[in-house]
Amino acid sequence: SAVISQKPSRDICQRGTSLTIQCQVDSQVTMMFWYRQQPGQSLTLIATANQGSEATYESGFVIDKFPISRPNLTFSTLTVSNMSPEDSSIYLCSVAAGGYQETQYFGPGTRLLVL
Amino acid sequence: GESVGLHLPTLSVQEGDNSIINCAYSNSASDYFIWYKQESGKGPQFIIDIRSNMDKRQGQRVTVLLNKTVKHLSLQIAATQPGDSAVYFCAENPPSGNMLTFGGGTRLMVKP
Numbered sequence: 001s002a003v004i005s006q007k008p009s010r011d012i013c014q015r016g017t018s019l020t021i022q023c024q025v026d027s028q029v030t031m032m033f034w035y036r037q038q039p040g041q042s043l044t045l046i047a048t049a050n051q052g053s054e055a056t057y058e059s060g061f062v063i064d065k066f067p068i069s070r071p072n073l074t075f076s077t078l079t080v081s082n083m084s085p086e087d088s089s090i091y092l093c094s095v096a097a098g099g100y101q102e103t104q105y106f107g108p109g110t111r112l113l114v115l
Numbered sequence: 116g117e118s119v120g121l122h123l124p125t126l127s128v129q130e131g132d133n134s135i136i137n138c139a140y141s142n143s144a145s146d147y148f149i150w151y152k153q154e155s156g157k158g159p160q161f162i163i164d165i166r167s168n169m170d171k172r173q174g175q176r177v178t179v180l181l182n183k184t185v186k187h188l189s190l191q192i193a194a195t196q197p198g199d200s201a202v203y204f205c206a207e208n209p210p211s212g213n214m215l216t217f218g219g220g221t222r223l224m225v226k227p
């Protein structure tokens with residue numbers, strides 16, 4: 001499986017500010033995803049990061065709040081914009097090789113606390 | 116500390132016993148299923164997967180059972196060890212692509 005890293009690993013931010021989270025993979029992957037995991041809860045898919053085109057967002061998530069970049073096959077960023085305390089969560093990226101129903105592997109997560 | 120798992124159902128087992136973690140999935144059309152283990156402070160780690168053309172798959176100390184009739188998935192861990200303590204999530208993948216939907220999770224606590 002691919003080795004996935006995320007930066008930062010954790011951060012404490014003030015409301016109204018924005019934070020960009022980076023996800024780096026050690027090999028080229030077709031598919032990259034961003035998830036949110038709110039305290040004590042399961043994972044919810046935010047969007048699929050598409051290389052060379054706009055991300056595909058799930059219901060309840062919008063580009064203005066969570067802009068995503070995917071400049072190449074090994075890197076993606078997720079920005080959490082105009083943060084509020086409700087955005088305090090773990091943000092996880094995952095990757096899949098790209099075949100049909102390939103297993104997704106997850107990064108270590110970014111733990112965000114908004115004050 | 117990590118807040119993952121604080122409000123999830125908890126299964127408490129004695130070290131050395133077998134553990135069974137259950138999951139009800141939602142989409143009868145889902146045809147690929149994955150179990151993940153999430154330890155405190157870490158991302159979910161792949162444990163085992165199963166496709167809908169199977170009803171049982173075994174790994175090292177783990178077995179996944181799939182009952183499509185009642186949309187039920189279970190993860191069996193043999194000879195549970197303290198290192199198995201974590202939150203376990205099932206995930207389903209419908210045939211439309213690679214989008215995973217995660218179950219609510221179960222926290223496994225292993226008593227020495």
